[in-house]
Amino acid sequence: MNEMQWFDMEFPKAEILILNFSSDKYVLPPFISKMSRLKVLVIINNGMSPAVLHDFSIFAHLSKLRSLWLERVHVPQLSNSTTPLKNLHKMSLILCKINKSFDQTGLDVADIFPKLGDLTIDHCDDLVALPSSICGLTSLSCLSITNCPRLGELPKNLSKLQALEILRLYACPELKTLPGEICELPGLKYLDISQCVSLSCLPEEIGKLKKLEKIDMRECCFSDRPSSAVSLKSLRHVICDTDVAFMWEEVEKAVPGLKIEAAEKCFSLDWLDE
Amino acid sequence: MTVTLICRLGSLYASHYDIFVTQHDVLRDLALHLSNAGKVNRRKRLLMPKRELDLPGDWERNNDEHYIAQIVSIHTGKCFSTLQIFLVLSCNNHQDHNVGMDFLFCFLQGK
Numbered sequence: 001m002n003e004m005q006w007f008d009m010e011f012p013k014a015e016i017l018i019l020n021f022s023s024d025k026y027v028l029p030p031f032i033s034k035m036s037r038l039k040v041l042v043i044i045n046n047g048m049s050p051a052v053l054h055d056f057s058i059f060a061h062l063s064k065l066r067s068l069w070l071e072r073v074h075v076p077q078l079s080n081s082t083t084p085l086k087n088l089h090k091m092s093l094i095l096c097k098i099n100k101s102f103d104q105t106g107l108d109v110a111d112i113f114p115k116l117g118d119l120t121i122d123h124c125d126d127l128v129a130l131p132s133s134i135c136g137l138t139s140l141s142c143l144s145i146t147n148c149p150r151l152g153e154l155p156k157n158l159s160k161l162q163a164l165e166i167l168r169l170y171a172c173p174e175l176k177t178l179p180g181e182i183c184e185l186p187g188l189k190y191l192d193i194s195q196c197v198s199l200s201c202l203p204e205e206i207g208k209l210k211k212l213e214k215i216d217m218r219e220c221c222f223s224d225r226p227s228s229a230v231s232l233k234s235l236r237h238v239i240c241d242t243d244v245a246f247m248w249e250e251v252e253k254a255v256p257g258l259k260i261e262a263a264e265k266c267f268s269l270d271w272l273d274e
Numbered sequence: 275m276t277v278t279l280i281c282r283l284g285s286l287y288a289s290h291y292d293i294f295v296t297q298h299d300v301l302r303d304l305a306l307h308l309s310n311a312g313k314v315n316r317r318k319r320l321l322m323p324k325r326e327l328d329l330p331g332d333w334e335r336n337n338d339e340h341y342i343a344q345i346v347s348i349h350t351g352k353c354f355s356t357l358q359i360f361l362v363l364s365c366n367n368h369q370d371h372n373v374g375m376d377f378l379f380c381f382l383q384g385k
Contacts, residue, residue, distance in 0.1 A: 010340035016344065
């Protein structure tokens, strides 16, 4: 859609807007700026390549927006002059080009998203290193960076995410190490590193995660586990491949109530039929 | 209706990102039919039943009056031969979320 194709409409009660299109350029409808009650905005491009969105300044009017879903678009550049989305709790960036959106020097992402609790970045193939500015989002309780084929590095200051409870990093085949700073997340309950085939070990001090309840590490090629794992007092569930389950036997004895689930490797092409 | 389940489901920490429901054929038509009854300005859900190049003519003809819709779905771009409705289940527990108890948004998607 270009500017000329939109006509003015009034939606004083609209709370959810879904924009579904197929194009590599898209002008956001000007009437969004009058949707003062908008809580959920979903923007999905079904085209072959990521779309450039125009007139993102419209977001300045969306003070009540709680959830934003962007699919197959270029994530707009953020800067310190970006109008804050004060009530945004949840942001999902799917199949997007992240570009350098979070990388501007001195960018304070927490000023723009002061209440963001849940960030999902999925299938974003240009993400090579998670920008360290994301660690400024101190309100985050759930961070999912999944299916990102080129992600090789996590920022060292990850421990700034003190409210983090859920960390999903599954299916990032290039991710080689988990920074030790992960062990400084006092509230972490769930760690999913399944299908991170290049990871070779858990951080040495993993035992410091006193609230960790569950680890999913299917299809990780681990040959050893840190000895500190016996101190994971809250750990109740580990999912791993059958051939590495023996590593957890000692922890199972030390931590009452812990269940080790050895997942069968399941390679199937059934999904092709769907 | 097709419900796609991924093996991470069923656990306490499953993400609702991994859950989606596809509604197609007769159920899709029924959902559209139920949503699209009555005058466009008075509909609670304002959905474009198929992908078009522009907004529907009857939306434009009635735009002198405001629309009361809580859910608006706009579907534009290239034309596709078949269409599906996606219903995305909401497991959103935010207290003040008062739009729909069972599912959060219902949108049309060309595949």
